[in-house]
């Protein structure tokens with residue numbers, strides 16, 4: 001029940017992008033993959049989705065080499081949502097979401113009752129029912145992201161890999177999407193989400209994996225992984241911490257760490 005990277009190194013365009021990544025991910029948990037821009041998060045997710053082959057090391061799903069699995073089996077077991085993913089032609093949202101059922105269908109067969117039910121569930125969970133008949137190019141970025149998230153959810157795979165699934169969403173839909181990812185993990189899926197919002201990551205994720213410069217630099221429960229010293233060293237920020245009225249602990253990135261001063265026009269200059 002695990003998706004694992006064993007001493008993985010990834011090189012792209014002659015550059016080493018990821019080094020010495022040893023990571024075992026378990027199902028039933030929501031795992032946040034965080035790190036500064038260029039840290040290697042998307043590349044790591046692409047390795048987990050078998051879209052990039054490591055230059056060194058192995059990737060395994062339940063102990064079997066991911067590369068040895070038939071493409072159809074991989075597509076049924078691992079659903080992925082990447083930034084910039086599109087469908088490239090004007091399909092309706094319902095048709096886009098139904099693409100998530102392709103790995104389950106026989107060639108040329110239509111949607112079964114089970115497929116229809118999975119599509120309806122995914123659309124309800126992402127609140128795109130009212131957009132069902134709209135075409136993808138007419139959607140706002142957040143609506144488009146929710147439709148693509150619905151497509152990934154409709155696969156009902158053991159693993160759900162999502163690259164910045166909440167970045168374009170408004171606050172209410174961000175909270176909905178995070179709650180939905182957590183619910184998918186509680187239903188038994190392994191969910192790995194690349195997140196830039198550390199407050200959302202800390203609040204919703206069971207485990208946080210931090211990448212910096214292509215290396216894994218922290219891994220643990222949110223408060224264990226996102227220490228003040230890590231936030232300063234890796235992200236260059238300080239954080240406010242506390243407990244919400246319901247007792248949930250929160251971490252709120254607050255200021256740049258080190259000497260910076262904020263001018264009255266809001267522009268930040270090095271101190």
Ligand SMILES: Nc1ncnc2c1ncn2[C@@H]1O[C@H](COP(=O)(O)OP(=O)(O)OP(=O)(O)O)[C@@H](O)[C@H]1O
Pocket residue numbers: 012013014015017035036037038039040041042043044
């Ligand atoms: N095909 C490629 N060829 C060369 N370098 C690449 C390629 N793809 C990504 N990179 C580089 O690899 C590094 C990691 O990129 P990646 O997209 O994995 O980072 P990230 O952590 O997801 O960043 P961000 O938060 O900005 O989305 C970056 O320096 C990027 O420029």
